[in-house]
Amino acid sequence: MERSLTRDPGFWIMVVIGLVLMIMGPILIDMFTIMQITQYVVLSVFALSLAYIWGFGGILSFGQAAFFGLGAYAFAVSSISMGDTTLPLVLSFVIPAAFGVALGYFMFYGKLSDVYLGVVTMVVTLIFWKLANHTAGPEYSIAGVRLGGFNGIPSIPTINIPGQPDAWLDPAQLFRFFMGVLIVVYVALRILIASDFGRISIGIRENETRAALLGYDIRRHKVIVFAIGSGIAGLSGAMWATYQSFIDPNAFSMEMSAKALIWVMAGGVGTLLGPILGVIGLQWLTLQMGMVDFLNSLVVLGAIMMVLVLALPKGLVPTFKSLGIAAWTLWRRGRGVSSGVKKVTSDD
Amino acid sequence: MTDAEKDKGYRILRTRGLTMRFGGVTAVDNVDFDLRDGELRCLLGPNGAGKSTFFKCLTGQLVPSEGQVMLKEQPITGLNTHEIVNMGVGIKTQVPNVFDGITVYENVRLSARRKNTAGIARDVAEATIEKCGIKHLIRREVGQLAHGQRQLVELAMVLAAAPDLILLDEPAAGMTGDERDRLAQLVLEAARSAAVIVVEHDMQFIRQIAKFVTVFNRGAIFREAMIDDIMRDRAVQEIYLGKQADAAA
Amino acid sequence: MDYAIIVALEMIRAVAWLVLLAAGLAIIFGMMRVINFAHGEFLMLGGYTVVVSTGAGVNEWVAILLLAPLVVGIFGVVVERLVIRQLYGRMLDSLLATWGLSMLMIGGVTLIFGNTVQGVATPFGGVRIGSYQMPVYNFVLIFFAAAILLAVWAILKFTRAGLIARATMQNPNMAETLGIRTGWVYMATFGIGSAVTGLAGGLLAPVTGVVPAMGASLVGQSFITVITGGAAVITGTLSSATILGSISQATTFWAGPVYGDAALLVVALILLRILPQGITGRIFKRAL
Numbered sequence: 001m002e003r004s005l006t007r008d009p010g011f012w013i014m015v016v017i018g019l020v021l022m023i024m025g026p027i028l029i030d031m032f033t034i035m036q037i038t039q040y041v042v043l044s045v046f047a048l049s050l051a052y053i054w055g056f057g058g059i060l061s062f063g064q065a066a067f068f069g070l071g072a073y074a075f076a077v078s079s080i081s082m083g084d085t086t087l088p089l090v091l092s093f094v095i096p097a098a099f100g101v102a103l104g105y106f107m108f109y110g111k112l113s114d115v116y117l118g119v120v121t122m123v124v125t126l127i128f129w130k131l132a133n134h135t136a137g138p139e140y141s142i143a144g145v146r147l148g149g150f151n152g153i154p155s156i157p158t159i160n161i162p163g164q165p166d167a168w169l170d171p172a173q174l175f176r177f178f179m180g181v182l183i184v185v186y187v188a189l190r191i192l193i194a195s196d197f198g199r200i201s202i203g204i205r206e207n208e209t210r211a212a213l214l215g216y217d218i219r220r221h222k223v224i225v226f227a228i229g230s231g232i233a234g235l236s237g238a239m240w241a242t243y244q245s246f247i248d249p250n251a252f253s254m255e256m257s258a259k260a261l262i263w264v265m266a267g268g269v270g271t272l273l274g275p276i277l278g279v280i281g282l283q284w285l286t287l288q289m290g291m292v293d294f295l296n297s298l299v300v301l302g303a304i305m306m307v308l309v310l311a312l313p314k315g316l317v318p319t320f321k322s323l324g325i326a327a328w329t330l331w332r333r334g335r336g337v338s339s340g341v342k343k344v345t346s347d348d
Numbered sequence: 349m350t351d352a353e354k355d356k357g358y359r360i361l362r363t364r365g366l367t368m369r370f371g372g373v374t375a376v377d378n379v380d381f382d383l384r385d386g387e388l389r390c391l392l393g394p395n396g397a398g399k400s401t402f403f404k405c406l407t408g409q410l411v412p413s414e415g416q417v418m419l420k421e422q423p424i425t426g427l428n429t430h431e432i433v434n435m436g437v438g439i440k441t442q443v444p445n446v447f448d449g450i451t452v453y454e455n456v457r458l459s460a461r462r463k464n465t466a467g468i469a470r471d472v473a474e475a476t477i478e479k480c481g482i483k484h485l486i487r488r489e490v491g492q493l494a495h496g497q498r499q500l501v502e503l504a505m506v507l508a509a510a511p512d513l514i515l516l517d518e519p520a521a522g523m524t525g526d527e528r529d530r531l532a533q534l535v536l537e538a539a540r541s542a543a544v545i546v547v548e549h550d551m552q553f554i555r556q557i558a559k560f561v562t563v564f565n566r567g568a569i570f571r572e573a574m575i576d577d578i579m580r581d582r583a584v585q586e587i588y589l590g591k592q593a594d595a596a597a
Numbered sequence: 598m599d600y601a602i603i604v605a606l607e608m609i610r611a612v613a614w615l616v617l618l619a620a621g622l623a624i625i626f627g628m629m630r631v632i633n634f635a636h637g638e639f640l641m642l643g644g645y646t647v648v649v650s651t652g653a654g655v656n657e658w659v660a661i662l663l664l665a666p667l668v669v670g671i672f673g674v675v676v677e678r679l680v681i682r683q684l685y686g687r688m689l690d691s692l693l694a695t696w697g698l699s700m701l702m703i704g705g706v707t708l709i710f711g712n713t714v715q716g717v718a719t720p721f722g723g724v725r726i727g728s729y730q731m732p733v734y735n736f737v738l739i740f741f742a743a744a745i746l747l748a749v750w751a752i753l754k755f756t757r758a759g760l761i762a763r764a765t766m767q768n769p770n771m772a773e774t775l776g777i778r779t780g781w782v783y784m785a786t787f788g789i790g791s792a793v794t795g796l797a798g799g800l801l802a803p804v805t806g807v808v809p810a811m812g813a814s815l816v817g818q819s820f821i822t823v824i825t826g827g828a829a830v831i832t833g834t835l836s837s838a839t840i841l842g843s844i845s846q847a848t849t850f851w852a853g854p855v856y857g858d859a860a861l862l863v864v865a866l867i868l869l870r871i872l873p874q875g876i877t878g879r880i881f882k883r884a885l
Contacts, residue, residue: 110870115632115688119824120869126817127862134855196461203447203458210445213407214505215433215462254813258696265693298704305697309690310683 053229058205063121069251071234092238100230132249152248393564438511448491495522599727612842613742621794637812643798665799673791827875
């Protein structure tokens with residue numbers, strides 16, 4: 001875990017895979033599948049936001065959807081009223097991040113922890129959800145854009161090339177752009193985690209008391225981590241809004257927060273790759289289940305969540321990694337080579 | 349200098365009327381405590397005497413019910429732990445508080461990093477680890493070490509920050525004879541450039557390091573004297589054995 | 598004058614509503630430190646029990662007072678044995694697992710009963726207070742809210758079972774060494790908490806429509822009441838329900854139900870900020 005980032009093969013493999021997919025994807029794969037994958041990409045960014053604050057900051061948020069929705073609505077309102085999508089994308093990071101600072105200050109300087117933190121984040125998301133649902137009338141509009149209540153906001157513009165509001169990205173370009181965002185977010189998070197700021201965050205997660213005893217201001221740290229996660233979640237919300245050209249209060253739903261939790265749990269808390277795999281796996285699964293009539297998505301989600309918590313508390317990736325390493329060690333011992341057992345720490 | 353004049357001198361740590369109550373229990377009772385710069389003081393006393401509670405009032409882990417704590421003549425009562433630490437205090441808690449999931453090196457480096465740049469922090473960390481005699485453990489994960497070794501890691505973390513006041517709560521607990529000797533050496537050496545307070549039970553260890561001692565009993569300071577006088581003091585022996593010191597008082 | 602009476606009664610009803618919603622959850626959280634995120638679905642189950650059994654001809658009161666608690670109580674015991682038992686001490690894991698359970702239940706009930714709203718007639722009619730009308734059923738709700746609190750308090754304080762439960766809650770290891778089978782205590786506690794929740798669900802069925810997702814809107818209020826109340830079962834629930842219920846109801850009278858709902862959430866946030874361990878985490882710390 002303390003290997004320098006540039007010497008971690010896992011990191012480079014991820015980046016290369018990402019770049020290859022980004023460049024070659026639309027060439028080798030059909031457009032329909034590309035559009036499917038685009039959805040996974042957007043949700044992966046959302047998953048990474050929770051993966052970061054939970055796995056590397058120790059903050060278990062039950063309301064990541066609050067920022068997802070904020071970013072989505074911020075993008076929708078500003079892009080429709082401005083006609084161009086460049087600044088709205090920036091706003092979709094900045095506004096949720098600012099709110100994250102405020103909420104973070106409220107929570108961490110109030111010494112809320114664990115369960116109570118979870119409940120507060122949940123309550124905040126609930127408030128947003130109720131407010132969003134309630135804004136149906138024409139009097140509810142921001143910058144000339146009607147919020148639409150439970151009907152949502154339609155006709156959200158597609159991303160355009162900066163400065164050329166009529167030059168929309170076609171599906172292939174959109175895919176490439178989103179992949180680019182995902183890669184940038186992934187790399188940025190890896191760098192952050194490997195930096196001393198990230199190390200201290202992990203220290204705080206390991207032993208808060210000791211971090212304070214070393215003189216670090218835990219509260220300030222957590223607020224920053226939380227705000228970064230909020231910004232990333234907001235950005236993914238904007239991506240979602242432009243991808244669907246539509247957004248409604250479901251962006252603030254408990255189900256959205258629950259999905260984020262499942263992706264991270266399934267993939268493994270403490271990794272970045274895992275949650276991405278979790279997104280792909282789960283979305284694929286729901287797609288398959290949609291074709292089968294006798295189960296609905298809630299049943300599947302619920303069952304998966306329960307199975308994960310009861311059987312695989314560490315998540316899929318760390319479990320497979322442990323199994324893999326155990327198998328490798330046994331194999332090497334079988335060949336008469338003694339090997340030091342490496343403790344499994346994962347962040348890739 | 350008369351005693352009165354000496355008293356008016358600079359004290360790195362002072363408490364006045366320090367009291368800590370938990371519901372109906374008064375754990376620390378109106379304690380006035382002084383520590384001179386560079387002094388090494390041991391806090392003794394039977395179980396439940398209030399030493400650890402007093403300790404926690406100094407570290408900011410508890411907010412006293414009454415009274416004042418002054419560090420370098422600045423009031424620190426009620427400040428957060430990290431604020432107190434950043435004023436130049438190093439703290440080792442009774443139950444070792446270390447980062448179990450990372451290596452010894454990383455633990456000590458994070459401590460050194462607080463006040464130093466990355467490059468200097470690396471050097472300080474390596475030097476401190478060597479000084480504490482745990483260089484052979486440098487890449488090991490702290491969670492997997494024995495209790496005594498973890499105590500030494502925690503000590504290294506404290507020393508790496510080069511504090512002016514060092515607070516150690518039962519540093520010798522769970523140590524082997526060799527580790528204890530090394531610890532004594534380190535504490536004496538640290539005391540040459542910092543003030544040190546050691547809360548301890550281990551009499552062998554105390555004898556290796558103690559000079560001036562404060563004995564607590566029932567939340568108050570019972571006696572303050574040099575270690576030899578304390579060892580000979582009948583009343584002190586009695587409070588340890590549990591016989592009522594009421595009659596003597 | 599009669600308007601003032603109506604307002605006061607409605608505020609008491611709002612408090613009683615929250616008490617009913619939260620009581621079962623408070624029992625489980627207060628005694629076992631387990632978060633049952635499927636609480637809303639337990640309420641829903643109670644509601645469906647009433648709907649199904651009255652549809653099959655059972656007397657409404659029997660359905661509400663007997664069948665609903667029984668069915669949900671047994672269901673609770675099953676859940677405790679299969680799921681909760683693996684997760685003691687893991688507060689967050691129990692939250693996540695029961696969240697999964699809640700989704701499973703909603704999905705399952707939807708598959709069996711479909712998504713249409715089912716109704717049950719509200720017993721009794723209205724009563725005149727001055728120039729206003731108010732459902733008599735409100736008094737039923739208030740009565741049962743008070744009765745449940747009183748019953749739980751009495752059991753905890755005066756019976757041997759209550760003493761054993763309290764001992765186990767405070768120090769399970771010690772209780773074990775005294776020969777108390779803590780496993781049974783937990784099972785019984787979860788079962789009773791579930792039964793109380795089932796009763797509440799049954800009582801609420803005539804008031805809200807019974808639909809698979811009804812738990813979703815109710816669980817938020819339940820949780821907020823319990824967490825804001827803190828660890829003490831009776832005092833916590835009562836104090837937070839009183840504060841939250843009266844303020845939100847007053848706001849509803851003044852500005853409408855949406856603001857009333859919002860007020861409840863905002864007050865809860867403020868309370869949690871001031872008292873991060875809930876009301877009884879700081880005040881009335883040793884109360885029941």
